[in-house]
Amino acid sequence: MIFNNINEAEKDPILGLTEEFKNDLNPQKINLSVGVYQDDNGNTPTLPSVLEAEKEILNQNISKTYKPIDGDKEFIEESIKLIAGEAIFPEIKNTSFGLNTPGGTGALRLSSDFLFQFSPKSKVWISNPSWPNHKPIFEASGFDVTSYPYFNSESNSIDFENMISVIKEIPEGDILVLHGCCHNPTGEDLKGDQWDQISEISKKNNLLVICDFAYQGLGDGLDDDAAGVRKMIRDLDNIIICSSYSKNFGLYSERVGCLIYNSKFEDNYTPVLSHMKKTARSNYSNPPAHGSEIVKFILSNNSLRSKWEEDLSGIRNRVKDMRSLLVTELNNERCSKDFSFIENQKGMFSYTGLNKDQVNSLKKNYSIYIVNSGRINIAGITTKNCKYIAKAINEVI
Numbered sequence: 001m002i003f004n005n006i007n008e009a010e011k012d013p014i015l016g017l018t019e020e021f022k023n024d025l026n027p028q029k030i031n032l033s034v035g036v037y038q039d040d041n042g043n044t045p046t047l048p049s050v051l052e053a054e055k056e057i058l059n060q061n062i063s064k065t066y067k068p069i070d071g072d073k074e075f076i077e078e079s080i081k082l083i084a085g086e087a088i089f090p091e092i093k094n095t096s097f098g099l100n101t102p103g104g105t106g107a108l109r110l111s112s113d114f115l116f117q118f119s120p121k122s123k124v125w126i127s128n129p130s131w132p133n134h135k136p137i138f139e140a141s142g143f144d145v146t147s148y149p150y151f152n153s154e155s156n157s158i159d160f161e162n163m164i165s166v167i168k169e170i171p172e173g174d175i176l177v178l179h180g181c182c183h184n185p186t187g188e189d190l191k192g193d194q195w196d197q198i199s200e201i202s203k204k205n206n207l208l209v210i211c212d213f214a215y216q217g218l219g220d221g222l223d224d225d226a227a228g229v230r231k232m233i234r235d236l237d238n239i240i241i242c243s244s245y246s247k248n249f250g251l252y253s254e255r256v257g258c259l260i261y262n263s264k265f266e267d268n269y270t271p272v273l274s275h276m277k278k279t280a281r282s283n284y285s286n287p288p289a290h291g292s293e294i295v296k297f298i299l300s301n302n303s304l305r306s307k308w309e310e311d312l313s314g315i316r317n318r319v320k321d322m323r324s325l326l327v328t329e330l331n332n333e334r335c336s337k338d339f340s341f342i343e344n345q346k347g348m349f350s351y352t353g354l355n356k357d358q359v360n361s362l363k364k365n366y367s368i369y370i371v372n373s374g375r376i377n378i379a380g381i382t383t384k385n386c387k388y389i390a391k392a393i394n395e396v397i
């Protein structure tokens with residue numbers, strides 16, 4: 001019988017650690033694995049702007065009937081506006097559409113399932129390193145997944161020369177996955193002229209770009225973080241953007257994301273949307289609505305939107321402060337390794353260069369949980385636990 005021959009699957013490299021963390025009895029334990037924001041008390045509060053929106057929505061007694069397969073029209077329009085910005089939105093509003101998806105992961109999987117139906121021979125190119133879930137998502141649809149160089153761990157910076165030389169050779173019709181901002185796991189983002197070059201090659205070689213855009217607003221701000229994505233929207237004939245509201249609205253468990261497609265060819269719009277809807281219908285049918293109602297409500301209400309932007313600045317600034325504090329504490333420990341690069345990285349994560357043994361030792365001896373690759377979630381550091389973390393890192397290296 002089928003069930004008798006199944007071996008246990010490997011634990012998820014990120015969410016599996018949170019399971020282990022929950023079972024750890026050490027009162028000093030610290031979870032720096034999954035990318036979830038924590039405040040200085042180690043809690044993940046619901047944002048005040050989100051709470052206010054939830055109260056208003058409750059008063060409106062909104063029906064729980066099914067949403068359309070592609071989701072709520074206003075939510076989608078607000079999502080496209082947020083990504084494109086006021087300047088580009090008028091240019092693309094007739095050539096783009098969106099589908100509200102269950103989280104950014106849902107948007108990636110929907111893109112992948114859709115593309116595999118029409119281009120199963122294409123290869124998917126992800127950065128090395130990348131979010132550990134990218135490969136499984138595209139492989140689950142049936143794609144071959146390979147990687148392009150991204151990070152130089154000697155200099156702790158983008159290995160742009162190698163990246164661009166590999167991308168130049170990617171065959172026409174392959175799929176190039178880029179991180180829109182706050183690269184996960186390295187925290188190292190492409191600069192303006194680097195975006196220009198990648199955009200030019202993608203256009204020239206006819207690559208299909210998918211931008212994973214899960215951290216808008218967590219790096220330098222809502223507009224600055226979107227600069228690369230906006231450039232690509234303007235330049236490329238076709239682009240898919242997978243956005244997420246997990247981090248910038250703190251709506252993790254509500255699963256709110258959006259797949260946005262823009263094409264210079266208006267004729268693509270209707271057939272592509274029809275097949276994406278068909279793919280969504282056979283997968284999750286139609287999106288969950290509570291989270292997207294909150295996002296729609298906030299983005300379309302001036303006063304709530306300002307409050308949300310303040311909440312988001314609070315998150316961004318606390319993460320930046322924790323980067324500086326960690327570097328200071330590591331210096332105080334007289335750590336032999338220079339960690340000053342942590343201060344320049346963007347978003348929630350930092351790629352510390354700690355090896356697997358050091359990561360294991362942090363878990364075993366200090367109950368500090370970080371991802372095997374050495375990625376730490378800076379948003380899990382607090383003014384209270386930072387000294388302990390720095391001391392432990394110093395000791396394991």
Ligand code: LMR
Binds near residue numbers: 014015035036131
């Ligand atoms: C992360 O990278 O930690 C987050 O994107 C959460 C996840 O689903 O892996």
